[in-house]
Amino acid sequence: MGIVERKEREKEEMRKLILEAAQKLFLETGFEKVSIRNIADAIEYSPATIYLYFKDKNELLYAIHNIGFQKMIEEFYPALSLADPFDRLVEMGRRYFRFAFENPELFDLMFIMNAPMDALACRDDIWDEGRSAFGLLIKCVQDCIDAGVFKYQDAEVAAIMIWSSVHGYTALFLRKRLDMFEESRRKELMEEAFDLFIKTIQKGL
Amino acid sequence: MGIVERKEREKEEMRKLILEAAQKLFLETGFEKVSIRNIADAIEYSPATIYLYFKDKNELLYAIHNIGFQKMIEEFYPALSLADPFDRLVEMGRRYFRFAFENPELFDLMFIMNAPMDALACRDDIWDEGRSAFGLLIKCVQDCIDAGVFKYQDAEVAAIMIWSSVHGYTALFLRKRLDMFEESRRKELMEEAFDLFIKTIQKGL
């Protein structure tokens, strides 16, 4: 029965075709400005076809959000091989930053936009991608605790605190709430604030 | 010439009428789901009329964003009268939180959504509301430095760090990125993480 296998393969390829066209359009034009019709035009199919492969636009965005997590975790890996656990943590923070600046649209989808979470909610599923990425952070924080870098013992709570902080800079920056500082000083200021955070948790956590 | 004055008064009242109807609809239905036509219906005018008082939807959202800042700064004031500067800082953080939880749609508009910043950008204006709210925080941090609570001397950088952190929790929570924790533990976990942050900067900053 090679025929059903071929069909499944074709179906998978079509999903990929849609996803790649969508991703390309989204990343170069921004998520808000790309419509289902644009994507359909790009792959030379009718808009209705897309709905044979994705329940709605949120599902499509959720699928791209997943690609984003794959990419982010890939970029985290080199950091995880550093010897010192605290260096590891700092490098993860820097990479979170860098990922956001280099892939602002993807980051937005992964951590700011409502759409992908709405897709999750209406299937009442769990956010596995977020969980596994957060898992990397927790492990790293636990290593810091075990190595005696941090006195505080609850790795999960500490991880939330660290994530929130790093995410805060990023979200404020991407959503233009730091534009009240002159453009020249902006990045420098963020660097300084991040360094300050690092030094503060090194001393105080 | 009382006639032009009356006309100006009427114009101002119409703006208010639109703004209040819009605000009411937005806060009870969410910003994404309210259209210009909905607002027009609510005040029993044609949609086109709204465009005589606001350039576009972004300007309308920006105006409501301003109301939000008035409200937030009002809620900050009691915190500013606390005697101890560090208590002041902590209380401001708690009130930032509380404001976000009690007015999620307003908070979204003020610190997460793109629309109001787009309105600002296309008039190339400065985000005065943000600046003045941030000013309160800087002053508070400066007081902590002067009182010897913090060793670190740059109030602006420290303020950015603190804002980012508090904002991080809030943004992740509001955009449902903390839903991977069980609902029962969620708020408790956030409280703990915030307390940890407070203790950490108290020791390490």
Add this chain to the structure above:
DNA sequence: CTTGTTTACTAAACAGTGTTCAGTACATTT
């Protein structure tokens, strides 16, 4: 009081959006 002008407003249209569904043409099975 009658002009002319300004103002406030709206109906209707434009160009777009996400989404659904009946219908078609082709592939596969019987």
Add this chain to the structure above:
DNA sequence: AAATGTACTGAACACTGTTTAGTAAACAAG
């Protein structure tokens, strides 16, 4: 060769933000 199943689409539905031409009332000047 006929019947079934699948992949796809044209066209529509009910919206969206926004613009424009036109109307009716308010006002100012003669």
